[in-house]
Structure formats: C-alpha cells, structure tokens
Amino acid sequence: xxxLTQSPGTLSLSPGERATxxxxxxxxxxxxxxxxxxxxxxxxxxxxxxxxSTRATGIPDRFSGSGSGTDFTLxxxxxxxxxxxxxxxxxxxxxxxxxxxxxxTKVEIK
Amino acid sequence: xxxxxxxxxxxxxPGRSLRLSCAASGFTFSSFAIHWVxxxxxxxxxxxxxxxxxxxxxYYADSVKGRFTISRDNSKNTVFLQMNSLRDEDTAVYHCVxxxxxxxxxxxxxxxxxxxxxxxxxx
Numbered sequence: 001x002x003x004l005t006q007s008p009g010t011l012s013l014s015p016g017e018r019a020t021x022x023x024x025x026x027x028x029x030x031x032x033x034x035x036x037x038x039x040x041x042x043x044x045x046x047x048x049x050x051x052x053s054t055r056a057t058g059i060p061d062r063f064s065g066s067g068s069g070t071d072f073t074l075x076x077x078x079x080x081x082x083x084x085x086x087x088x089x090x091x092x093x094x095x096x097x098x099x100x101x102x103x104x105t106k107v108e109i110k
Numbered sequence: 111x112x113x114x115x116x117x118x119x120x121x122x123x124p125g126r127s128l129r130l131s132c133a134a135s136g137f138t139f140s141s142f143a144i145h146w147v148x149x150x151x152x153x154x155x156x157x158x159x160x161x162x163x164x165x166x167x168x169y170y171a172d173s174v175k176g177r178f179t180i181s182r183d184n185s186k187n188t189v190f191l192q193m194n195s196l197r198d199e200d201t202a203v204y205h206c207v208x209x210x211x212x213x214x215x216x217x218x219x220x221x222x223x224x225x226x227x228x229x230x231x232x233x
Contacts, residue, residue, distance in 0.1 A: 035219035044205060044223035045155065088155055092218035098169060099157035
C-alpha cells in the first residue's frame with residue numbers, strides 16, 4: 001500500500017506570501033494519479049489539481065501543482081484570505097491500493 | 111449544478127446498523143461511479159467504498175469490508191451505504207463523492223463532494 005506523507009503539518013504565512021506544500025509517496029507513483037484538495041472548516045473538500053498539475057474547473061491560476069516519482073508539490077503563488085485552509089493530496093493506486101490520502105497540511109494565517 | 115446530499119446519519123450504539131443515502135442531481139447520475147469517503151473528527155480523509163455506474167462492481171476499504179454494503183438506484187439518482195456491525199472507529203462524517211468515470215476502477219480523482227452526514231458510534 002502506498003503511503004502519502006504531507007509536510008509541513010502546519011504552514012503559518014501571511015496573505016500575499018507564497019505557500020509550498022509537499023506530498024511524498026512511499027514509492028514511485030504515476031503523476032497522472034496524484035490530486036490535491038482544499039477543505040475549509042465545516043465544508044466538503046474541493047478538487048484543486050488532478051494529474052499532478054492540471055487545475056480543476058474554476059480554480060485560480062495562483063494554484064499550481066508539480067512533481068513526479070515520489071515528490072509532489074502544491075504551490076499557492078500569492079495567498080489570498082480565502083486560501084487559508086486544509087490541503088490534502090490523494091493518490092489512486094488501482095486495484096492494489098485503491099484511493100489513499102495524505103494526512104493534510106494546514107495553511108494558517110501568521 | 112452538481113449536488114450530492116447525504117442523509118441518514120445519527121447516533122448509534124456499537125454493533126448496530128445504519129443506512130446512509132445520497133441524493134444526486136445536476137449530472138447524468140447513471141453514467142458515473144459514486145464513492146463514499148469518511149472523515150473522523152479532527153482527522154484526515156479515508157476512502158470507504160465505490161460503486162460502478164450500473165451497480166455491477168463494488169470495492170471496499172479493508173476497514174469496512176464484510177460490514178458495509180454500497181448500492182445504488184439509478185431510477186432515483188440515489189446511492190446507499192448500509193453499515194452493519196458498527197464500531198467506535200466508524201465514527202466520522204461520511205461524504206458522498208462523484209467519480210469521474212463510469213467504472214468503479216479507473217477514476218483517479220473525485221470532482222464533486224457532498225457536505226456529509228455525521229455517524230457517531232458510542233455506547
């Protein structure tokens with residue numbers, strides 16, 4: 001089973017700053033199967049990025065995804081007040097490991 | 111717009127059963143797989159189960175296999191999760207989630223999520 005480890009656990013930044021979130025897989029995975037979600041308190045998760053780097057419909061271009069192999073990154077170029085939230089990476093491993101999530105990174109206001 | 115509305119959650123004792131429902135609208139329901147993903151209080155996301163577009167194929171997380179059953183009624187645009195032999199560790203918000211393909215397998219991500227329904231298992 002593939003394990004996704006996100007770091008840091010919490011990122012304290014100010015509006016306007018750049019956020020860099022990491023997602024590391026326990027073994028090499030296809031970038032086609034790596035996605036990112038945003039979750040705000042009391043809300044359902046929202047798809048941000050799929051296929052490691054493709055923004056979902058309606059997602060602002062300040063959000064970008066990159067990476068390959070075992071290391072993936074979600075970057076928020078300039079934090080807006082509405083971007084302070086929890087972020088999860090997710091991998092699809094087919095019939096062997098199905099769908100797995102990282103433990104999440106909280107982006108909080110400094 | 112796509113909407114997924116869960117219902118059926120509540121407080122239940124260990125060992126008892128509960129049936130969750132998910133009413134979908136805003137897309138061609140019978141063309142897509144549907145998943146359940148849960149989130150324990152203060153914890154991360156855990157995939158639970160998936161059902162194919164026609165209900166013929168289902169997969170479950172090991173943690174619920176043999177206890178939970180997913181099903182769907184395409185005539186009513188509704189998915190169900192029958193949860194039996196509930197345990198304390200099943201306490202979570204259960205989200206109904208739309209897949210991006212028809213088959214149970216192959217959809218690598220989830221494009222729409224419901225708000226969820228809370229299941230609290232406690233004696």
